[in-house]
Amino acid sequence: xxxxxxxxxxxxxxxxxxxxxxxxxxxxxxxxxxxxxxxxxxxxxxxxxxxxxxxxxxxxxxxxxxxxxxxxxxxxxxxxxxxxxxxxxxxxxxxxxxxxxxxxxxxxxxxxxxxxxxxxxxxxxxxxxxxxxxxxxxxxxxxxxxxxxxxxxxxxxxxxxxxxxxxxxxxxxxxxxxxxxxxxxxxxxxxxxxxxxxxxxxxxxxxxxxxxxxxxxxxxxxxxxxxxxxxxxxxxxxxxxxxxxxxxxxxxxxxxxxxxxxxxxxxxxxxxxxxxxxxxxxxxxxxxxxxxxxxxxxxxxxxxxxxxxxxxxxxxx
Amino acid sequence: xxxxxxxxxxxxxxxxxxxxxxxxxxxxxxxxxxxxxxxxxxxxxxxxxxxxxxxxxxxxxxxxxxxxxxxxxxxxxxxxxxxxxxxxxxxxxxxxxxxxxxxxxxxxxxxxxxxxxxxxxxxxxxxxxxxxxxxxxxxxxxxxxxxxxxxxxxxxxxxxxxxxxxxxxxxxxxxxxxxxxxxxxxxxxxxxxxxxxxxxxxxxxxxxxxxxxxxxxxxxxxxxxxxxxxxxxxxxxxxxxxxxxxxxxxxxxxxxxxxxxxxxxxxxxxxxxxxxxxxxxxx
Numbered sequence: 001x002x003x004x005x006x007x008x009x010x011x012x013x014x015x016x017x018x019x020x021x022x023x024x025x026x027x028x029x030x031x032x033x034x035x036x037x038x039x040x041x042x043x044x045x046x047x048x049x050x051x052x053x054x055x056x057x058x059x060x061x062x063x064x065x066x067x068x069x070x071x072x073x074x075x076x077x078x079x080x081x082x083x084x085x086x087x088x089x090x091x092x093x094x095x096x097x098x099x100x101x102x103x104x105x106x107x108x109x110x111x112x113x114x115x116x117x118x119x120x121x122x123x124x125x126x127x128x129x130x131x132x133x134x135x136x137x138x139x140x141x142x143x144x145x146x147x148x149x150x151x152x153x154x155x156x157x158x159x160x161x162x163x164x165x166x167x168x169x170x171x172x173x174x175x176x177x178x179x180x181x182x183x184x185x186x187x188x189x190x191x192x193x194x195x196x197x198x199x200x201x202x203x204x205x206x207x208x209x210x211x212x213x214x215x216x217x218x219x220x221x222x223x224x225x226x227x228x229x230x231x232x233x234x235x236x237x238x239x240x241x242x243x244x245x246x247x248x249x250x251x252x253x254x255x256x257x258x259x260x261x262x263x264x265x266x267x268x269x270x271x272x273x274x275x276x277x278x279x280x281x282x283x284x285x286x287x288x289x290x291x292x293x294x295x296x297x298x299x300x301x302x303x304x305x306x307x308x309x310x311x312x313x314x315x316x317x
Numbered sequence: 318x319x320x321x322x323x324x325x326x327x328x329x330x331x332x333x334x335x336x337x338x339x340x341x342x343x344x345x346x347x348x349x350x351x352x353x354x355x356x357x358x359x360x361x362x363x364x365x366x367x368x369x370x371x372x373x374x375x376x377x378x379x380x381x382x383x384x385x386x387x388x389x390x391x392x393x394x395x396x397x398x399x400x401x402x403x404x405x406x407x408x409x410x411x412x413x414x415x416x417x418x419x420x421x422x423x424x425x426x427x428x429x430x431x432x433x434x435x436x437x438x439x440x441x442x443x444x445x446x447x448x449x450x451x452x453x454x455x456x457x458x459x460x461x462x463x464x465x466x467x468x469x470x471x472x473x474x475x476x477x478x479x480x481x482x483x484x485x486x487x488x489x490x491x492x493x494x495x496x497x498x499x500x501x502x503x504x505x506x507x508x509x510x511x512x513x514x515x516x517x518x519x520x521x522x523x524x525x526x527x528x529x530x531x532x533x534x535x536x537x538x539x540x541x542x543x544x545x546x547x548x549x550x551x552x553x554x555x556x557x558x559x560x561x562x563x564x565x566x567x568x569x570x571x572x573x574x575x576x577x578x579x580x581x582x583x584x585x586x587x588x589x590x591x592x593x594x595x596x597x598x599x600x
Contacts, residue, residue, distance in 0.1 A: 031417035034410040042470030049447035122334040129341035135582035137531040140571040144348045254533045261556045273442030280446040293443035304438035
């Protein structure tokens with residue numbers, strides 16, 4: 001706030017204001033300067049540094065002060081021909097992302113429709129549960145789900161034993177990559193459905209009631225009403241939700257990383273973010289990790305491009 | 318007949334609604350419940366589903382807080398320090414920047430807004446390597462300042478974007494009216510617009526708080542020494558133990574971390590969905 005006080009006295013009369021554009025616009029840039037310095041130094045510079053390091057041989061020795069040598073596209077060649085390391089990670093991350101987005105959006109839509117259908121009391125009950133799940137930090141959510149699925153004493157194995165009669169105690173869900181990702185999906189979907197459901201519900205409530213009633217009088221059943229009226233109305237919201245979910249689910253880090261701590265196979269379960277950490281921070285191949293990081297940034301910007309364009313158009317900039 | 322069928326479907330939907338509630342709330346309930354149970358009711362086939370008074374215990378919280386390998390107090394201090402500083406920087410810097418972008422017309426304004434939007438799409442996970450090198454180069458590894466700088470840069474684009482929306486929501490005419498009545502431009506802003514922005518500032522600040530409080534990966538890279546840990550890293554140490562995981566202590570630790578985040582989140586959640594919906598439906 002003190003910055004405001006330092007600002008030179010602004011023009012007071014409307015006439016002076018009209019003349020303002022002819023003056024050099026110092027004031028707005030002054031107001032932006034702090035943000036530009038922070039973003040330039042801690043986002044712009046690291047991005048440039050990331051790109052530079054991706055063209056260098058940068059290992060533990062360089063960390064200790066040895067000069068880094070330029071190796072051109074070697075790092076990129078290494079990762080792009082790494083059929084046992086990089087490609088499976090990339091494929092895994094994308095498949096996981098597609099599944100997570102599909103499940104999250106579908107469940108979110110179903111929950112939103114259910115919220116439309118039930119009475120006030122039940123809707124409040126649903127909202128309370130969804131809010132709790134939404135508010136949980138992803139790290140705490142991961143430890144809780146890890147505990148639910150714990151090999152020895154987890155409640156899931158306990159209940160499964162009671163229901164099926166087989167002994168589930170000692171069954172490890174994290175050891176097998178497939179069930180590992182089932183748990184990852186539980187954590188992510190559990191935390192992400194509330195946002196999708198609330199947003200879609202808010203959209204659905206804005207559809208004029210007459211439209212739905214008219215369709216009902218014309219004999220449209222519930223599914224037709226959904227497909228022909230509700231879905232088209234919330235299509236734009238849905239698009240935004242899909243893009244945002246794609247971005248969030250491809251960036252997945254905490255859930256995978258911490259479940260690996262609890263007992264997953266790091267080789268077979270890493271996603272892009274975790275792989276960058278392992279390659280760079282754990283194994284010390286900073287140059288290679290940077291190249292993967294650059295590829296990752298490009299992929300994310302490509303996915304986000306339609307969203308960015310749409311937002312800018314909507315804001316009429 | 319029709320009323321019976323309707324009642325049946327209503328019951329069905331009611332049951333589904335309750336199922337949604339149970340599925341979403343149960344993990345949170347289980348976390349809290351486990352955190353108050355003694356080890357012999359956590360481990361073993363005879364699970365306790367509720368911490369009744371005869372088994373209720375605070376031992377897990379004691380185990381979590383007085384853990385010799387991962388001291389709680391410094392982690393809390395670090396987390397509060399980093400979160401508070403991030404919040405202040407993000408709000409002050411973000412607010413002035415939002416002012417520039419809303420109340421002034423100048424060349425480069427549009428470019429800056431586009432940049433703010435694009436920067437938010439860059440995954441922080443990709444940047445950890447170069448951030449680590451840069452923070453290391455400045456001798457700021459394991460310092461609150463180093464982590465705060467990274468967090469401030471991380472939340473700033475979102476802060477500017479959101480505050481810009483809030484400032485845009487206050488009509489310029491209000492300020493102009495105050496100026497006609499004799500206020501200076503700064504005075505008009507300070508007396509008229511700023512009070513109307515207070516709720517927006519609170520909401521944005523809370524989001525910055527939650528993001529900094531929960532952040533994991535950057536802290537993992539920058540705060541490597543035990544005494545420099547933030548709370549998320551502190552929680553992680555409970556899972557790495559070579560012996561079997563003490564789930565009671567893990568759940569108690571998770572509760573301690575989750576409480577501030579959940580409370581603050583519930584305060585501002587109403588503002589989350591609103592922005593996306595308004596204007597999106599008519600399209």
